Amino acid sequence: MTDRIDYTKTPLTLAEQVARLKERGLVFDDESKAIAYLFNISYYRLRAYTYPFQENGEDSEHNFIREDIYFKDIIDLYxxxxxxxxxxxxxxxxxxxxxxxxxxxxxxxxxxxxxxxxxxxxxxxxxxxxxxxxxxxxxxxxxxxxxxxxxxxxxxxxxxxxxxxxxxxxxxxxxxxxxxxxxxxxxxxxxxxxxxxxxxxxxxxxxxxxxxxxxxxxxxxxxxxxxxxxxxxxxxxxxxxxxxxxxxxxxxxxxxxxxxxxxxxxxxxxxxxxxxxxxxxxxxxxxxxxxxxxxxxxxxxxxxxxxxx
Structure with a gap:
């Protein structure tokens, strides 16, 4: 069992959530619309649908493994x-x-x-x-x-x-x-x-x-x-x-x-x-x-x- 550590992550604003997903390679057609979605369907809930399309190793940055995946695709899957x-x-x-x-x-x-x-x-x-x-x-x-x-x-x-x-x-x-x-x-x-x-x-x-x-x-x-x-x-x-x-x-x-x-x-x-x-x-x-x-x-x-x- 690995040593346990303190949880130090801080909450993200909706705009910061979009920014993080963009940084990891998710494509957005309309960021304001995406923010509205994230205020109704949480970032964490959608993570279950982005996860299979991301790098998820222990030290990975969780970048998307494909460059053609749009936020709309994730919503459609959800x-x-x-x-x-x-x-x-x-x-x-x-x-x-x-x-x-x-x-x-x-x-x-x-x-x-x-x-x-x-x-x-x-x-x-x-x-x-x-x-x-x-x-x-x-x-x-x-x-x-x-x-x-x-x-x-x-x-x-x-x-x-x-x-x-x-x-x-x-x-x-x-x-x-x-x-x-x-x-x-x-x-x-x-x-x-x-x-x-x-x-x-x-x-x-x-x-x-x-x-x-x-x-x-x-x-x-x-x-x-x-x-x-x-x-x-x-x-x-x-x-x-x-x-x-x-x-x-x-x-x-x-x-x-x-x-x-x-x-x-x-x-x-x-x-x-x-x-x-x-x-x-x-x-x-x-x-x-x-x-x-x-x-x-x-x-x-x-x-x-x-x-x-």
């Missing part, structure tokens, strides 16, 4: 990413709602217990930690139905599953599904999402919930290496990808996660326009956009999962 996040976030909502519904219905019906999620015998690990997360999410909720339950009922202290699991985060829901014991209920839910292995659905939920959090917090998804890599199966119930293609996909890039979302939406939301909107967005006039930066193979549109059904 806007592309924002639109992509919006499409993804709206699509994940459908996946999340379907998952909540299926878990609650299957387990409530099979146990005949409104509060089945409190039963430690249903879990293979992580029970106490999971209950802490569920309780925290429920207590944080401002939903009227949670307030009504707390006002009207004394016992059990927590609301029934169809209330409690409606307000927990997608991350908590993903943890719950992973923690549940492997049995025919988990296998049945997995099949409803067109998958044969429970472990694959567990992985997809983990990866998609991580992607959802990136979108919710306005974090970059373009050119990102996600911390949760996606497991891509070749033996799905419906057409997905062939084994050769799967071996070539970068599973920590956006394309892998998008393919999983597209596959699920074809099942739970037939007629969804998600794939159409993704294809339209990728045609956008963004000079710096390269599909390989997001893990897209050249022939991606011909893959079964990306064909229109």
């Amino acid at each position: 806007c592309f990413d924002r639109r992509m996040r919006s499409l993804i976030f709206n699509a994940i909502e459908k996946v999340e709602v379907a998952m909540r519904t299926k878990i609650v219905q299957v387990y409530a019906e099979s146990t005949g217990d409104s509060h089945w999620y409190n039963d430690e015998n249903l879990y293979r690990f992580g029970y106490e930690d999971l209950m802490e997360h569920i309780e925290a999410d429920v207590n944080r909720s401002n939903e009227d139905f949670i307030k009504h339950y707390n006002f009207r009922y004394n016992d059990p202290p927590m609301p029934p599953s169809w209330m409690a699991l409606e307000v927990v985060s997608f991350t908590t829901l993903s943890r719950l599904f992973q923690s549940l014991k492997l049995d025919n209920r988990k296998e049945y839910i997995t099949e409803q999402f067109g998958l044969k292995k429970v472990a694959i659905l567990e992985n997809w939920l983990h990866a998609i919930s991580n992607l959802r959090n990136c979108c919710a917090h306005h974090s970059r998804v373009w050119n990102r290496r996600f911390i949760v890599s996606v497991s891509l199966p070749y033996n799905t119930l419906y057409p997905f990808m062939d084994r050769t293609t799967i071996g070539q996909i970068r599973t920590n890039k956006l394309f892998a996660a998008l393919s999983c979302i597209a596959y699920i939406l074809d099942i739970i939301s037939p007629g969804s326009d998600f794939k159409k909107h993704i294809k339209e967005l990728l045609k956008s006039d963004c000079r710096l956009l390269a599909l390989k930066d997001m893990g897209f193979p050249k022939y991606w549109q011909s893959l079964p999962v990306w064909r229109e059904r």
Whole structure:
């Protein structure tokens, strides 16, 4: 570990921010317009979009490695990413709602217990930690139905599953599904999402919930290496990808996660326009956009999962 030093950098005015970017090789058509952009989209936020085009060694000056990159190109890339996040976030909502519904219905019906999620015998690990997360999410909720339950009922202290699991985060829901014991209920839910292995659905939920959090917090998804890599199966119930293609996909890039979302939406939301909107967005006039930066193979549109059904 290197020795830590004091942080001595001072704040820059908007004009100084433009001057620094110019000094490093970024081209500006209209500096006053650029200043207005930087007052709405911070210099530091845009750094995520300039970084791949700069020298970034420990002792480098962070100069741009190309002389033809304009401030407008960076803004276009930022806007592309924002639109992509919006499409993804709206699509994940459908996946999340379907998952909540299926878990609650299957387990409530099979146990005949409104509060089945409190039963430690249903879990293979992580029970106490999971209950802490569920309780925290429920207590944080401002939903009227949670307030009504707390006002009207004394016992059990927590609301029934169809209330409690409606307000927990997608991350908590993903943890719950992973923690549940492997049995025919988990296998049945997995099949409803067109998958044969429970472990694959567990992985997809983990990866998609991580992607959802990136979108919710306005974090970059373009050119990102996600911390949760996606497991891509070749033996799905419906057409997905062939084994050769799967071996070539970068599973920590956006394309892998998008393919999983597209596959699920074809099942739970037939007629969804998600794939159409993704294809339209990728045609956008963004000079710096390269599909390989997001893990897209050249022939991606011909893959079964990306064909229109």
